[in-house]
Amino acid sequence: MTDRPSWAPPGIDITVPSVSRVYDYFLGGSHNFEVDREAARVALKAIPAIPKVGQANRAAMRRAVRHAVGRGIDQFLDIGSGIPTFGNVHEVVHTLNPAANVVYVDNDPVAVAHSKAVLDGNEHATIAAADLRDPRSVLDHPETQRMLDLDRPVALLLVAVLHFLRDTDNAYAVVGELRDALAPGSVLVITHATPQAGLLSDDQRRVQDVYQRTSTPLIMRTVPEVERFFTGFELLDPGVVPLNHWRPDTPPSDDDDPALLTGLAGVGLKA
Amino acid sequence: MTAQPAAPRCRAAGGTARAVGRTGGGPALSTSRDNLARFAAIWSRAIYPVTATSMTSAEFEQHLLPLARLLRDTLHAERFDPRAAIRVGEGLVAAHCTDPESLPSILGVIDAYLVLYCGPGLDLPAEECRVRCSRLQHAVAVGFSHALRERTLYEQESISRAALNAKTEAESALAASEARFRAVFETAAVGIGIADLEGNVLEVNESLTRMLGSESYIRHRRAGDWTHPDNGPEGDSLNRELARGERDHYHIEKAYPRADGSVLWADVQVSLLRDAAGRPQYQLGLLEDITERRRLLERLRHQATHDALTALPNRALFFERLDRALSTTDEHGADRADRRIGVCYLDLDGFKAVNDSLGHAVGDRLLVAVAERLRRCVTSPDQLVARIGGDEFVAVYADPPSLAAVTELAGRILKALSTPVLLDDRQLPVHGSIGVVHGPVGTRGAADVLRSADITMYRAKELGGNRYEVADPDADARAITRHGLTNQLPSALRHGEFFVEYQPLIGLEDGVVLGAEALVRWCHPVHGVLGPDQFIPLAESTGQIVPLGRWVLEQAAQQARDWQDRRFTGPAPRINVNLSPVQLTHPDLVAEVAAVLDETGLPPSALCLEVTESALIGANEDALKPLRRIADLGVAIALDDFGTGYSNLSSLRWLPVSVLKLDRSFTRGMRQHPADPVEMKIVEGIVSLAHTLNLTVTVEGVETRTQAEHLRALGCDTAQGWYYGKAGPADQLHALTLADAV
Numbered sequence A: 001m002t003d004r005p006s007w008a009p010p011g012i013d014i015t016v017p018s019v020s021r022v023y024d025y026f027l028g029g030s031h032n033f034e035v036d037r038e039a040a041r042v043a044l045k046a047i048p049a050i051p052k053v054g055q056a057n058r059a060a061m062r063r064a065v066r067h068a069v070g071r072g073i074d075q076f077l078d079i080g081s082g083i084p085t086f087g088n089v090h091e092v093v094h095t096l097n098p099a100a101n102v103v104y105v106d107n108d109p110v111a112v113a114h115s116k117a118v119l120d121g122n123e124h125a126t127i128a129a130a131d132l133r134d135p136r137s138v139l140d141h142p143e144t145q146r147m148l149d150l151d152r153p154v155a156l157l158l159v160a161v162l163h164f165l166r167d168t169d170n171a172y173a174v175v176g177e178l179r180d181a182l183a184p185g186s187v188l189v190i191t192h193a194t195p196q197a198g199l200l201s202d203d204q205r206r207v208q209d210v211y212q213r214t215s216t217p218l219i220m221r222t223v224p225e226v227e228r229f230f231t232g233f234e235l236l237d238p239g240v241v242p243l244n245h246w247r248p249d250t251p252p253s254d255d256d257d258p259a260l261l262t263g264l265a266g267v268g269l270k271a
Numbered sequence B: 001m002t003a004q005p006a007a008p009r010c011r012a013a014g015g016t017a018r019a020v021g022r023t024g025g026g027p028a029l030s031t032s033r034d035n036l037a038r039f040a041a042i043w044s045r046a047i048y049p050v051t052a053t054s055m056t057s058a059e060f061e062q063h064l065l066p067l068a069r070l071l072r073d074t075l076h077a078e079r080f081d082p083r084a085a086i087r088v089g090e091g092l093v094a095a096h097c098t099d100p101e102s103l104p105s106i107l108g109v110i111d112a113y114l115v116l117y118c119g120p121g122l123d124l125p126a127e128e129c130r131v132r133c134s135r136l137q138h139a140v141a142v143g144f145s146h147a148l149r150e151r152t153l154y155e156q157e158s159i160s161r162a163a164l165n166a167k168t169e170a171e172s173a174l175a176a177s178e179a180r181f182r183a184v185f186e187t188a189a190v191g192i193g194i195a196d197l198e199g200n201v202l203e204v205n206e207s208l209t210r211m212l213g214s215e216s217y218i219r220h221r222r223a224g225d226w227t228h229p230d231n232g233p234e235g236d237s238l239n240r241e242l243a244r245g246e247r248d249h250y251h252i253e254k255a256y257p258r259a260d261g262s263v264l265w266a267d268v269q270v271s272l273l274r275d276a277a278g279r280p281q282y283q284l285g286l287l288e289d290i291t292e293r294r295r296l297l298e299r300l301r302h303q304a305t306h307d308a309l310t311a312l313p314n315r316a317l318f319f320e321r322l323d324r325a326l327s328t329t330d331e332h333g334a335d336r337a338d339r340r341i342g343v344c345y346l347d348l349d350g351f352k353a354v355n356d357s358l359g360h361a362v363g364d365r366l367l368v369a370v371a372e373r374l375r376r377c378v379t380s381p382d383q384l385v386a387r388i389g390g391d392e393f394v395a396v397y398a399d400p401p402s403l404a405a406v407t408e409l410a411g412r413i414l415k416a417l418s419t420p421v422l423l424d425d426r427q428l429p430v431h432g433s434i435g436v437v438h439g440p441v442g443t444r445g446a447a448d449v450l451r452s453a454d455i456t457m458y459r460a461k462e463l464g465g466n467r468y469e470v471a472d473p474d475a476d477a478r479a480i481t482r483h484g485l486t487n488q489l490p491s492a493l494r495h496g497e498f499f500v501e502y503q504p505l506i507g508l509e510d511g512v513v514l515g516a517e518a519l520v521r522w523c524h525p526v527h528g529v530l531g532p533d534q535f536i537p538l539a540e541s542t543g544q545i546v547p548l549g550r551w552v553l554e555q556a557a558q559q560a561r562d563w564q565d566r567r568f569t570g571p572a573p574r575i576n577v578n579l580s581p582v583q584l585t586h587p588d589l590v591a592e593v594a595a596v597l598d599e600t601g602l603p604p605s606a607l608c609l610e611v612t613e614s615a616l617i618g619a620n621e622d623a624l625k626p627l628r629r630i631a632d633l634g635v636a637i638a639l640d641d642f643g644t645g646y647s648n649l650s651s652l653r654w655l656p657v658s659v660l661k662l663d664r665s666f667t668r669g670m671r672q673h674p675a676d677p678v679e680m681k682i683v684e685g686i687v688s689l690a691h692t693l694n695l696t697v698t699v700e701g702v703e704t705r706t707q708a709e710h711l712r713a714l715g716c717d718t719a720q721g722w723y724y725g726k727a728g729p730a731d732q733l734h735a736l737t738l739a740d741a742v
């Protein structure tokens, strides 16, 4: 779809499962349609613990957000924010600093419309319809421009979204371009799907197949591959680690579902 | 689920409470709060794993605390109303316990531990306690399922609304952009057409209709149906790539037949339109009418590349074609180093005479007639005849099969010119000389090839004209310098390309420098420094020697005067200057020599003019007159190259000569010991004869000390040669030490 005429807006087709709505279903939400639930059920059959991974992902996100607020950061750019459910970034942020600004970005028109409805009247949070693959569309978006001062530190959240960028989408260049737009003192939060125990299990492959149908395939990346996204950032302790190992509130235990190891989290600081 | 056995009676709870109280050591109130917390902890541990909440378990536990308190207070109430527990179920859903599967865990903990940890104690009979607890569970379940249904419905509704909104937004954006597109489409000055992938025209705008002629002419046709012989195949292949989705865009200049049969030239941009899934769907063509612009450009190009008088291709086009023909690759970039080139350079014989005698108007008409004939000599597209100068024409033949093919073309041209041109009842004979060049490409440039053809043409002219000659590299080389240098002489003099060097003249008796011979050089911008042998004959043949000779004389005289002023104390140093036979016959010679002496203030005795033997021997008295005048001024005259001609020795008596310059051929045999005795005798004879006639003897080409000594012994007066010093800049004479000459 390279040369789509720009005057043709993206059509919306709710007969195709959408990443954001499938994810909502995993999180126990009902912001979804039967196509989404059907796709989700196939994935769940392969890896029943997916909702746990989603939960752990959001928990890690919340911890990272709290860390950012603790650093004094009061601007948040959450790209691939999805459908707002319980415990969104702005809720976490605003309990700690009600004056902080949050910009959500998603390219799923339904997720955007829903976010718009939820955030209606909220002065400190907004949603921008833009595509991560085109960082300028994010940075130059009027909402971004209105809400964020890029000359001051920003927390950039790329949570459970980079694995939807293929290498042909220049995932690394995209993150690099965003990095170059950030002021020193900014932090980058990434969570990312990774192959289990170094190898793609059959189950993981089945999940990938599900995403293949959503027109956004899932790309698993290894620890070094995820670390590469932090080029130009100082990777904060404990580095790129499984979701529940990133600065946990309670120490992770051996009983944790091994499926949790299929998600990685890391936070970097721009010098 | 939990492994702890359920306590059968309310009393047991009191025991535990006491135990806790004991450990904590606090009052009863704090004991009950601890028990509440304990219940919340057990409850959280059971439910947390089955929720989707992103709270930490500690947070979750804190969240459950008020719900637990509500349960306890309801249980304890004097007037029991289980409906209060409905809010507990709602609160759990709000905390993201949205999985119906979590309900058994929620209720199971209430069932097993609520009374145990939070029981009202002995105030309430155990049976009543049990009943209340189970009714509380019912209420929690009601609240839970009610809230879950509400939440689900709400979320379903909100996501549907969001989807709807998104859809409406997308559609209105689409409608807006479609309206914009419509407006652009209808009013655009460029022609716009949309066709399906097979090229079936679906829509065209006004402009395109106007450009092509009529609507009916466009309707129900395929874009590919408009073919025109001027279009190459690349348009079709680009279009196939586009339709297959291999390219999204192309740009081409194309000719279309119009409804009325005329041609439309268009600058065409074609873009592929894809559907939302990226599949090729339509092609969009933007056409700009460039017919007029092209016509104008073609006219301008024709004007720029054709000769106004004869309408033949001009010099520019000729060089373009020649360059292309000389290229070692063809237009597709393929290697064609095996190609050959043919050129015929034609110059009309005697055209200048026609122009001069009959006027330019007639000359021009003659050229037009010749051009017309030449045009007919071209028999294939790889040949081109151009007019590149007044009466000069060239035919270029790209990759001719053989030399014979090129000479055949030259023959055709000569034949075409063989019948006289009829102008106003006057028969004007025309002839031409042709230089033919034929050879492989890749070895020389266009200018080089043309020069070679030009020179060869001159050869044809020298051989009488009305013929062709084929270039031959050796003859070329000779002719190039000859032809070129002759033409360049006048400007070289103007541009100061000549300079004078001086070769010392030595007195053999004492080895003293007596003076020098002035020798002219040409510092040629291309060929470097040329000696007199290389250009003096040319200068003589064109008469250029007169101004050149005068210039050398002025230079040398001025130089001699400088030496006299700056360096010599004794007799004035002698300066020898060569005089060409052509100068001898020039009427102004005497006056010029006098003027030079006058202007420089050089004593006449310091000047010696050298004249070749051949110029004087056999000259009549009239011819010798100017020389006598000059000798009368006191200027010495030397007989140069003595011994190379058939000198009538007796005539020496009558010539106005005071110096004999013995040619170097006489003294070659003296360079080594022992000297050639015959040679010694001859020179001895000449010297004695000269001295008898009061002539001094100068020897040229002295190269060794031996030679110098022999010559001194034989009585020669002066000498020059490498042994004493080569010709060099004037300053060199300063530095000469004379020790060796003694």
Ligand SMILES: C[S@@+](CC[C@H](N)C(=O)[O-])C[C@H]1O[C@@H](n2cnc3c(N)ncnc32)[C@H](O)[C@@H]1O
Pocket (backbone or CB within 6 Å): A019, A020, A023, A057, A058, A061, A079, A080, A081, A082, A083, A105, A106, A107, A108, A111, A130, A131, A132, A133, A159, A160, A161, A164, A216
């Ligand atoms: C798995 S959800 C993650 C939601 C949220 N960040 C979280 O972790 O809870 C991924 C979201 O990224 C969005 N997304 C995928 N590709 C995107 C892109 N190229 N640009 C913007 N958003 C994208 C999807 O629409 C979806 O809502």
